[in-house]
Amino acid sequence: MNIKIKRDELVEYNVSELKGATLLETLNYIKTKIDPTLTYSSGCRSSVCGSCAVRVNEKEVLACSYKVQEGDVIEPLKNVEVIRDLVVNMDKAYEFNAKSKAWINKSASTPDVTQENEKLNEVQSDCILCASCYSACPVYAVNPEFKGPFSLTRVYKYVSDVRDSDAKEKIDVIQTNGIWDCTLCNECTMVCPQDISSKADIEKLRMKSTQYGYMDPNFGSFDGGLDFL
C-alpha cells in the first residue's frame, strides 16, 4: 500500500507492512523506520487532544482516528501557515477565541445549573480545538479576519450558559467579522470529529443577536442593491 504526503512536494511512501493502521500509526511508522525527517504533530492518540488534524484526500480528519487506505493523499490543514510538512501554526486561529471573548463572565453568585441547562451546550463543550472546521471553512479565502467556526461555537457555549453574566458583550463583538460573514455552507459540520455543528451555533447566535436588536447587515446591502434598480 502506498500513500502520498505533502511535504515540499508530494512524497510517496510504501506502508504495505501495516494492516488496518490509523494514519497516526502510519506516520509514526514512517518517522521511526523510514524517514525521521517527516514532521507532524500528535499527542493523545485517542481523538481528544486535537493535535493531529490533517487533510486526507482534501477532507479534514484526525490522523489518530482515520484508517489509512491505498492511494491516500495527506496534506496539512488549510487557512493556516504551514511550518513544516504537516505542522501548521495555530497561533492566529486560536487568537480568534480571545477576539470573540469566548469565556465566562462570572456572576456575583453562580446560579445552579440544571440538567437541561447543561444539555444546552454539552456538545459545544466537547470541542477539542482541532481546527478541522477552521481549515474547511471557505470564508477565509475572502476574509482572513473571520472569527470562524470554533470560536463562534465557543461563544455560543458561553452565551447559552446560565452562569454567564454578560452575554451582550460577546454578542457585540461577533457582529463584525463574525456571525454574518458565515455563508451557512455547513462544511464545518461535515468535518467536525466531535459532531459539533458550528453552522447551527452560528444560526442560533444570529437569532440571539436579533433579540439584542442587531440586524443582518446583508439585508442592508441588499436594500442598497434595490436602490440601484
Added chain:
Amino acid sequence: MQNKVLVIGSGGAGLVAALNAHEAGADVTVLTKDYPTRAQTSMAQGGINAVLKHSQNDSVEAHIANTLKSAHGIASEEEVKKLCTEAVDAVEWLDNIGVQFSRTKDGKIAHRRLGGASGDRACYAQDYTGLKILHTLYDQVISKNIEIINDRFLLDIITKQNKVEGVSVLNKRSGEVEVYSANAVVLATGGYARIYDKHSTNAVGTSGDGIAAAIRAGARVSDMEFVQFHPTALKNSSILISESARGAGGHLLNSKSERFVDELLPRDEVARAIHEEMQKGEDIFLDIRHLGEEFIDEELPQERKLAKLYENVDPVYDLIPIKPVAHYTMGGIEVDKNSQTKVEGLFACGECANHRVHGANRLGGNSLLELVVFGREAGVSAADYAKNISVDASVDKIESNNILDEINTYTNDINFYEARTALGDMFYKNVGISRDKKSLQESLKTIKDYISKLHLMGVKDKSKIYNTNLIEFLEFKNMLELSRLVLKGALDREESRGAHYRSDFPNENEAYAKHTIVDINGVVAS
C-alpha cells in the same frame, strides 16, 4: 525585573498556577512545548474527587481515610488533609468558571464511584472531565490576557547559587535556543509514564522533561519507583477505558467468562489480579454490556467511541479486550509546604511534582484534584516569592547551546527510536506490575549501556525548523535519566507496597515506610 513568574507546561496544573499567580499580582508567562489545550489533562475521563455539600453518605474524613489507605503509609497526612478539605472549593471554583459538569435531576453536580473510594465522590463531565476542565481553564487564561508562548521546549532551568534565574528553551519553530529570565519559575510539565512507551495510556510527550531538568538544576525528586498501572487499557493500543466503567458496575472476566477480582478495589490490587490471570495464559475482558445502550451513551460516550475505533468492538454488544498498562507516576519533584523545590524560586505542581498525597498508589480522581489544589498553591507561592526577589535579567544560554551542539556531533549508528521501543518493552516486562532483584539489575545494566551509547544514537534530521526528530531525542534522553532513578528506587525498596510489587519481597515492611529521595548525586535519604 520584577514580579516575573514563568509557568512551564500548560496542562491543568500549569494553567491553574498561571491564573493564581496572575491573580496574586505577578506578571505571568506560560511556556509550553505544544499548545495549551493539547496537554494530557485533556485525556482525563473519570472525574475529580470532592465531597460536596450535597454529597450523601460520604464525608471529607472518608475521602482522607481512603486516600491514606491507598497510599500505604507513605503519604503526608497533612497534605492529604489539605487536598481533601480544599476539594469542595476547587470543584465549586471550576463550576463557577464554566466547567460543564454532569448534573443530577435536581441540578446538583453529579457524582460517581471510582476504585478505592467508600462513596460516590468523583465529579464528572460525562467521560470528558479533563477535556472540559482544561478548555475552561484555557478560556479563563486568555480572558486575563496572560501571555502563552507555544512550541517552546524546556531545556534547562538557569540558576545561580541555587536560586532560579530563568529557563532556556528550544524554540521549535526557529530551532534557536531562547532564554527567559524570571523571578520565579513553576514547573508543571507532567509525569514520566511514557518510559513504558507503547505500554502506557499516556500522551506521547509525557517524558518527564521538567523532572529531569529539575534534577539537573539541583532539585530533589522522590518515590520514582511508584508507577501506577491502570487495570483497563485497550489491549492493542493501550488507550484507556475509564475506571468509571467499573465504577458503574462493569465486570472483569477471564477467557472462561469468570469474574476473578472485586472490580472496585484500588488499582494496584486489580492490576495485579489481572496480571496473575494473564500469567496463567488467560485473556482478560471488560464487560459493560449489562449497563445498557442508553446508560453507556449518556455516561460513557467516549468509552464506546474509543472501543469501537481502536479495538473494533462495540461495548454495548461485545466484550472489551483489555490489559493493565502504565498510567500515572506517583514520583516526582520534591516540594515543601509552599510547593517550592530545593532550588529557591523554583516551584512545581501537577504530576511532575510529588506533594506526597498519593504515596504508593494514587486514587482515581485525586490527580485532577491535585492540579487545582496544588496548582493554586504553587501559583500563589511563586507570585509571593517573585515580589520579594530581584534577578539579573541578562542570564546567559551558553550551557543549553552546548548540549545541542554536542548532540549535533552524535553519529547515527543506532536508531534511537528502536532503543526507545526496547526500553518500553523492557520496562513493561521487568519494571512493571511485578519486579524482582534480578530483573531490575538487568534493566539497570541495559539503561547504563544505552546512556553510554547515546553518542551513537544521534539525530538524523539536521533541519532547524520544527525538528521533531531532535525533540524526540531530547525526550528520550530525559526518559533514560529518569529510568535510572526509577530502577534505583525499585532496587533499594526491598519490600512490596502499593504499586511497587517485588515478587522476591512480597510483603510490606515497616522499615521501608518512608520516601526514597534522590538528587543528582544519588540517593540522599530513604
